[in-house]
Amino acid sequence: MSPTPPPRPTPPDPPAHGSCELADVRIDGYSLEIEDEEGLVGDQASQTAFRELLADWRARMERAGRDPLGPTPSEEMSKAELDRIATSGDTEAARTVALAIDEFSQRLAYVIGRLMRHPSWQGVQRIVVGGGFKESVIGRIAIRQTAARLQTENQPEALRALQLQPIHHGADDGGLAGGVQLLPAELRQAGGAMLAIDIGGTNVRCGIVRFGPGGHDARVTAREKWRHADEEGEADLVEGIVGLLRQLMAGADEEGLALLPVLAVGCPGVVMPDGSIDRGAQNLPSDWRQASFHLPRRLQENIPEIGGAATRVVMHNDAVVQGLSELPFTQDVRQWAVLTIGTGLGNASFSNRSGAGHGAS
Known part of the structure; x- marks a missing residue:
């Protein structure tokens, strides 16, 4: 009889949804409505x-x-x-x-x-x-x-x-690559590959992001894009996202690529710690703006496992995530910000942790 394989270690929990305290940077504000x-x-x-x-x-x-x-x-x-x-x-x-x-x-x-x-x-x-x-x-x-x-x-x-x-990354990649910074330091330490989702008012992008030890050199190596705004009526956006993710997971299986059991999501609006969306999602389907809608739960229900381990979801504002893709290139300044010019105008401001930005002009 073959020996029973040891249980997979449970990965550490990602930060809370919408957290403004990340390992390497503090989010000072986002989705300001002035x-x-x-x-x-x-x-x-x-x-x-x-x-x-x-x-x-x-x-x-x-x-x-x-x-x-x-x-x-x-x-x-x-x-x-x-x-x-x-x-x-x-x-x-x-x-x-x-x-x-x-x-x-x-x-x-x-x-x-x-x-x-x-x-x-x-x-x-x-x-x-x-x-x-x-x-x-x-x-x-x-x-x-x-x-x-x-x-x-x-x-x-x-x-x-x-x-x-x-920003350094292309428009289709920044909102995916930045998801690496939402992971806890333990998951970023050895490097690896993960699934990321970037939801906009016109397009949704899903991709596989590979990154080196510590989360460095994040790059999108596979990507699927869907222009949901062109659909007649209100498209089932969750169903479409799940379909894109399954295509990417099938490709990773064929390649023999192990994916971390985490989904990093960038989504318009103010993201609350419980994963609900408070405001700023006016360009998304109407049911997304209802109090009962919960995107992380819907994703976990449809993608319960990745690589045999329970799926965990971490979600933040899409402008924040796109800005986080620039973190490796902002170490010469203390405080910086991002503007994302798309269907709407997203905004977020950041302060690098101690040690970053010393000597910046």
Whole structure:
């Protein structure tokens, strides 16, 4: 008779959902909702806001003669098409896009100024910009123009000293790779591979993240993406996520890759310690905003085991998780923040633990 294999050791519990005290960094604040006379200031600097600005400039051009961008509505134009127009040279269409970019950068600089006045952002030395917008030519131009605006003499000293730069990971990877930082130090110590989920108002991404000892060199080695916003009616988002995870698990089995029995989830909204979502999930299906909805429990019910061990889920705000992917690159500053420009504008601010940021400017 074959000897009975020893029981698998029970992995340590991940931090509480939405925890602001992680092993290497403290989350000073996230999902801030700052208002002015126009409403929430963050609504002025999202991809949705850029499309609205573009539509407004096109309407002005049409009143003066004709719309140089043609018949396609602004919200239906692809990023590739807008990038092509923006780089097409000295044309009326390119100038129209440039005017929208310029006004957007004004608004983004204004939003940053308002955030920097919040107590949780005071002392921030660097802002990293994530989200799908920074992947486009128009997004990169807008970020550069915003950085230049913050350097002008009429800005407060804190804004003039601020560094503004894109995150290192691509838009499809940052919200997955950052999930490694949600694991307890014991699970990160030896390195390994894990499943991560990044839920947005338009897309959901699931991936396998491999990382080295201590959680270093996190990289997404397999990824599945679903544009749930294109589904007719309200898609069953949990069912879709579970389907993507099962595809990834099957691929890992074929490869002989052992996965940690943990799911790291980034989700819009304020994530409570019990795993419920308080506010900020307005772009997700309506049932997600009900008090009875509990995403970690739903995931555990559908994926009860990974590699023969009970599945554990740790969830945090999606902007926080995307920001955490930048942690290895922010060790030269003490305080930093992330803005994620997507369907909405996500925000989070961080303080590195003792020993990080010494000598930072």
